[in-house]
Amino acid sequence: MSEVRVRLAPSPTGPTHVGTAYQGLFGLLHVKKYGGQFVLRIEDTDQTRSRREYEDSLIQSLRWVGLEWDEGPDIGGPYGPYRQSERLALYQDHARQLVEAGHAYYCFCTAERLSNLRAKQSENKERLGYDRHCVHLPAEEIQQRVASGERCVIRLKMPRQGTCVVRDRLRGTVELDYAQSDDQVLLKSDGFPTYHLAVVVDDYHMRITHVIRGEEWITSTPKHLVLYEAFGWDPPEYMHLPLLLNTDGTKMSKRRNPTSIEYYRRSGYLGDALLNYLALMAYPPLGEEEKFSLAQLSEHFDAERINLGGSIFDLEKLNWLNGRYVREDRTAEQIMDEMKAWLLNDEFISQIVPLLQQRMETLGDFMPKAAFFLAREVSPEVDDLVPKKRTADDAVQMLQTAIWTLDAVLEWDRAHVEEAIRSVAQYWEWPVRDVTVPLTAALAGSRVGPPLFDTVLLLGQDIVRMRFLQAMNALGGLSKKKSAKLEKAWRQPRHVAET
RNA sequence: GCUCCCAUCGUCUAGCGGUUAGGACCCAGGGUUUUCAACCCUGUAACCGGAGUUCGAGUCUCCGUGGGAGCGCCA
Numbered sequence: 160m161s162e163v164r165v166r167l168a169p170s171p172t173g174p175t176h177v178g179t180a181y182q183g184l185f186g187l188l189h190v191k192k193y194g195g196q197f198v199l200r201i202e203d204t205d206q207t208r209s210r211r212e213y214e215d216s217l218i219q220s221l222r223w224v225g226l227e228w229d230e231g232p233d234i235g236g237p238y239g240p241y242r243q244s245e246r247l248a249l250y251q252d253h254a255r256q257l258v259e260a261g262h263a264y265y266c267f268c269t270a271e272r273l274s275n276l277r278a279k280q281s282e283n284k285e286r287l288g289y290d291r292h293c294v295h296l297p298a299e300e301i302q303q304r305v306a307s308g309e310r311c312v313i314r315l316k317m318p319r320q321g322t323c324v325v326r327d328r329l330r331g332t333v334e335l336d337y338a339q340s341d342d343q344v345l346l347k348s349d350g351f352p353t354y355h356l357a358v359v360v361d362d363y364h365m366r367i368t369h370v371i372r373g374e375e376w377i378t379s380t381p382k383h384l385v386l387y388e389a390f391g392w393d394p395p396e397y398m399h400l401p402l403l404l405n406t407d408g409t410k411m412s413k414r415r416n417p418t419s420i421e422y423y424r425r426s427g428y429l430g431d432a433l434l435n436y437l438a439l440m441a442y443p444p445l446g447e448e449e450k451f452s453l454a455q456l457s458e459h460f461d462a463e464r465i466n467l468g469g470s471i472f473d474l475e476k477l478n479w480l481n482g483r484y485v486r487e488d489r490t491a492e493q494i495m496d497e498m499k500a501w502l503l504n505d506e507f508i509s510q511i512v513p514l515l516q517q518r519m520e521t522l523g524d525f526m527p528k529a530a531f532f533l534a535r536e537v538s539p540e541v542d543d544l545v546p547k548k549r550t551a552d553d554a555v556q557m558l559q560t561a562i563w564t565l566d567a568v569l570e571w572d573r574a575h576v577e578e579a580i581r582s583v584a585q586y587w588e589w590p591v592r593d594v595t596v597p598l599t600a601a602l603a604g605s606r607v608g609p610p611l612f613d614t615v616l617l618l619g620q621d622i623v624r625m626r627f628l629q630a631m632n633a634l635g636g637l638s639k640k641k642s643a644k645l646e647k648a649w650r651q652p653r654h655v656a657e658t
Numbered sequence: 659g660c661u662c663c664c665a666u667c668g669u670c671u672a673g674c675g676g677u678u679a680g681g682a683c684c685c686a687g688g689g690u691u692u693u694c695a696a697c698c699c700u701g702u703a704a705c706c707g708g709a710g711u712u713c714g715a716g717u718c719u720c721c722g723u724g725g726g727a728g729c730g731c732c733a
Contacts, residue, residue, distance in 0.1 A: 170733050205732055270731075277730085284659040287729050312731055330663075339661050339729075347731040354733050378662055378728040401664080408725060436670095439682090443671055449682060466671075469726065473669050476683045486696070 163195030165369050167221075167228070168358065170202045171213035174419030174621055175220040177472070178373065178403050178411060181437045183226045184453075185400055185465070186371045191457035198365060199231030201242045202358075204351045209244070210569075220420040224430040224437075225453055238365040243357050250352035253360050253390070254313045254345050262389035263345060265301050266293040266314045288341030289314070313346040315355070315382060315389075323381035328369075328398040329465055335381050343382050355379065359386040362395055371398045374469070375410070398462065401441055402469040411472055413624065422621035426535050427501060428477070432484040436477045440470040450483055502533055510617055514609035528609075532617065536629060537604030544600050544630050546593035551634045554597050557587055558631045559642065560649050561598060562624055571620060577612045586649070601630035 167183040169175070190197045199221070203209035218233055230236025240246055257263035266289075273289070280287050294316065305311060318337040325333045345356035352360070362370060377399045387394040403411040411418055417426075423433050431452065438456055439449060443466065445459050485494065502508075511529050519525060531537050545554045564579045564586075584594040600606045602614055602623065615623055631637060637645070 168733090172733075202733065208732070266731095268731095273730085281659085286660050310731095314731095327663095333662070335662065341729075344731050349731075351731085353731070358733095373727095374663065375727055375733095399663085402727075404726080406669090410727070439670060441670095444682085447681060449670090468664050470671095471669060473683070476670065479683055482696090 161366070161368060163190055163193040163369060164198060164365070164367050165190050165195070165371055166198040166200050166362070166365065166367050167226075168200045168202050168361075168372075169217055170205065170208075171210060171217050172205060172208040173213060174413075174421050175213075175217045176411075176418050177420055177423070177433070177437065178418070179217070180221060180224045180226060180420055180434065181403060181440065182372060182400060183221060184224075184434060184437055185398075185441070185462075186369075187226060187228075187453070188457050188460045189369060189371060189398075189462065192460050195368070196229040197227070198236070198238075198367070199228040199233075199241065200361060200365070201232050201244075202354065203242060203244045204354065204357055206349060206351060214242075216421060220424070223424055224420060224434045226434075243352070243361065246357075246361070247350060247352075249364070250356055250360055251346065251350065254352070254356060257315070257345070257386075257389055258313060260389065261316070262385075263313050263315050264294055264342075265296070265305060265311050266342075266344070267296075267304055267309055267311045268292055269310075286339075291342055294342070310348040312344045312348050314342040315345050315385065317342055317382065317385060323384055325377070325380045325384065325397065327377070328396055328462055329467060330399070333377060333380075335378060337381055337385075340379065340381050343379075355382050355386070359383050359390075363387075363390070363392050367395050369398060370395045371400065374399045374402050400465070401467055403440060404469045404471045406471055406473075408469075408471065410469075415628070416472060417621060417625045419621050421619070422625060424501075425619060425622055427533070428481050429484045429497065431488075432481040433477070435484075436480050439476075439480075440472070441465050450480060450487075507532075511609075514613050514617075518609070531603045531605075531608070532614075534604075537602070537626065539600040539604050539630060539633065541633060543606040544597045544634055546589070546596055549589075549593065555631050555634045555637050556641075556645055557583065557589070557594060557597065558601065558627045558634075559637055559645060560586060561594070562627050563646070563649060565615070565620065565623060568620070571616065573612060573616055576615050580612065580615070597630070598627070602626050 165186040167179070167186050169179045187197050199218075201214055201217075203214065214232070218231075228234070230238065230241060232239075232241040235241075243250075254263065258265065268289075272292075276290060277287055293314070317340050321337050323335050323337055325335060327333055343355050344353050346352055361367075380397060384394055405411050405415040407415065409415075413419065417423065420433070424430070434453060435450060438451075442456075442460075443464060444451065445456075489497065508529075511532055512525075515525060515528050518528060541551065544558075545551050561580070561583045564583050565576070568575050568579050580594065580598065581591060584591045587594070595611045596606050599608050599611050599614065602608070602611075602618060608614060618626070
């Protein structure tokens, strides 16, 4: 039996999701139990969404919760490179190899044709999926169109019938009809692979023995098994973990919950407490004690004990656990060090002082006025969240559009933040003050505070989103239906009058 | 719509045919404490439904129901 090798394969397309740490935790546990290697691989095959800064914060965040890996983009290893964008030739070769062997084919369908197709299928209540329009093109035509530089993709030829038996370590066998999977694109027209090709090629070449990933992948496993078969490789063992859920039971998303590791760090949680809590989400404590370290857990870890139902991420319990870590696991000195490493340092305080200086009479005014920058949460008065002559509902909707607008800001600097907030006022055709006052209240807990744009900048995207969300909830929230309607209107292209 | 996964207190869970269904978070009450936390004690609260197997079902089987996920040139 070969050595156990497990990988964590996140995409650097946004703040690091707690689910990434959760999956990494169980992967690491498995590796520790059998004594193998844990690999970090960056899946940056989406050129439009992947960003290097996200990769940096990803690595930092994973280290912060206490995850460690033996091979990865930052430390190298024998099977690198560990960044998929640096392995393109490998995927392209393998895709061509599949075409030559008759397991895949070129497809010239345009995005427009595909979306029309999907619309029609959805209208006729048919199963959504590619109709194999390009599967039987004559060889000469393909050659000609490829040679002429026409945009095309390579698709996997899935079996039309039969049942795929997926062995899942936690669930036993899962049977899925091949017909449920359509001909997946393997190589995109920009020459980058899709997840499905890249994951199989890399897992093979990196000698991955166990694929431990979220349950959302279970239904696409047949595609991966077909690829292993086509290449003549032995597939790895699969373990699909249950999902982390919002309070309403849906897949955890930043729309309803703080989901990023950066948020929890910034809010003052401890990395080891967060990881401990994440373990509890799917793994029952060994005995009565629910507080345990990674080392303690790995000693007794048994995958069979993983619970299969998705778990709701419960802030209350995390707060309780984190409190125990603060009180029981750290000396006062260590807490001091943690706080310095957190935000109580010159770097951070020196950014606040200029914002508050003009609002201070004595030095003693500083801490109370700065408190909201460090607080876990604030509780603004409803009156401060609603501008005069507006309703609570108006304010809720405005807050929601402010969240969307700020989420779309890629360069988190003063100019872009200001532009985004002004555009919210513009969208509603409100005086800027009617936007800035509630937003300030939502962030600072009071309508009086330092300048909004600087405050937003300093609090950071994740904290800002969460405080806006909390303000919305304080005002009664927004129904799903209303939210969808608002979003539709908000996403309409807007025509700004030209001067 | 089609397919798959899942199902014990509000939440996280123990239970692997015979239990007064246990623990933790939350909440409530009490104790301790100069205050507040912390800590300790007590309490409220659950086996989704229906058949079947069995002397006996939370536990096994089937059928419902409910929830979730997937069906992208996103991962």
